[in-house]
Amino acid sequence: MAYLFVYGTLLREIGHEVVQAIAANLEFGDQGHLSGELYDLGDYPALIETSSPAETVKGEVYMVTDPNRVFGMLDEYEGVNDEPALYSRELKTVTLANGGEVESWVYIYQQPLGAENEKIINGDYLAFLRNKVNNG
Numbered sequence: 548m549a550y551l552f553v554y555g556t557l558l559r560e561i562g563h564e565v566v567q568a569i570a571a572n573l574e575f576g577d578q579g580h581l582s583g584e585l586y587d588l589g590d591y592p593a594l595i596e597t598s599s600p601a602e603t604v605k606g607e608v609y610m611v612t613d614p615n616r617v618f619g620m621l622d623e624y625e626g627v628n629d630e631p632a633l634y635s636r637e638l639k640t641v642t643l644a645n646g647g648e649v650e651s652w653v654y655i656y657q658q659p660l661g662a663e664n665e666k667i668i669n670g671d672y673l674a675f676l677r678n679k680v681n682n683g
Contacts, residue, residue, distance in 0.1 A: 549610075549618075550608055550641070551621075551652050552641045552652065553607050554592065554594055554606030554672055555592040555606075555672050559575065565621070573610070573611060574612065575607065575609055577607075578606075579642055579649075580603040580605045580641070580670070581639050581640065582598075582600055582639075583595060583655075583670065584604070584670065585666070585670045585672060586667060587665045587666075593656035593660065593664070594656055595655070595656055596655060604670035605670050605672075606641075608651055622636060627654075631658065633658060634654040635657055637652070637655050638650050639651060639652075
């Protein structure tokens with residue numbers, strides 16, 4: 548079984564059109580988190596790897612029933628094959644809300660960040676978006 552960890556525009560609450568196109572091939576598993584830092588790129592976030600276990604990114608884990616279809620579409624959406632690549636798809640250990648762990652595919656940002664890219668505190672993209680709306 549393949550798993551997918553999402554943390555940004557692919558979260559189910561966002562309702563992005565690419566998720567709607569592959570929804571029949573995804574089954575929600577659990578909330579989860581993994582080591583990393585999250586940054587705002589404007590229209591979407593960037594997950595950056597970190598060596599600090601205190602830095603985590605929150606998201607959702609999905610079971611993928613048709614990996615070829617799902618990862619084919621998502622790799623294109625995430626710019627995995629672009630030159631230079633925006634993201635790479637990598638297997639990472641995700642800690643589930645129930646305390647278990649699963650090896651899951653996750654998209655890691657590959658480009659340098661700029662000074663304008665704000666760090667998303669607590670690695671929670673939905674909380675970050677809500678705060679932006681509430682604070683104008």
